[in-house]
Amino acid sequence: QKEVEQNSGPLSVPEGAIASLNCTYSDRGSQSFFWYRQYSGKSPELIMFIYSNGDKEDGRFTAQLNKASQYVSLLIRDSQPSDSATYLCAVKGDNFNKFYFGSGTKLNVKP
């Protein structure tokens, strides 16, 4: 069983602050890493994906990957109340398109 671990939270940050979400994974053969946002009662929507070690930025979001430490993180700058949601980390292994999900971190951004 491939494992993807996330702190369930809730993580509370004030509006305008940086939110830092973390994820660790067990399979060293994992190739691709994804962050999804899920609002209550809705389906997940893709925020970012990252394949290579280092940082990848997209607007207010930065994904960071460290394969040696088996660690991936998501930074949200200038957090807004609309960012309040559960953030799911997903990992794709080295065999076909099989994706494994963490249990998610609930983020609360307080106005």
Added chain:
Amino acid sequence: DGGITQSPKYLFRKEGQNVTLSCEQNLNHDAMYWYRQDPGQGLRLIYYSQIVNDFQKGDIAEGYSVSREKKESFPLTVTSAQKNPTAFYLCASSIDLFRAGANVLTFGAGSRLTVL
């Protein structure tokens, strides 16, 4: 617009009944998936399919069945053998591994099944 359509959005079932959840995509994606999500938990893979007429069990396939007769369609049947079927069911699709821009899951809106 391209996307994944799941139906019904809400479904109530009596114990002992089989139910089928529909999933249709017009994204021309090769791979399709069914996930189950329980409150406060992540997504667990039920079944996935790489191509038409082929599918594989995921981590929690017991009590479920699928078919893949068309590229666009991947229905999931929740059978009476599934002991605790109340959950949020998500269908997803992705482009084949070897094509450019692959490896991203796109989800439907989900189907919420409640057993009475």
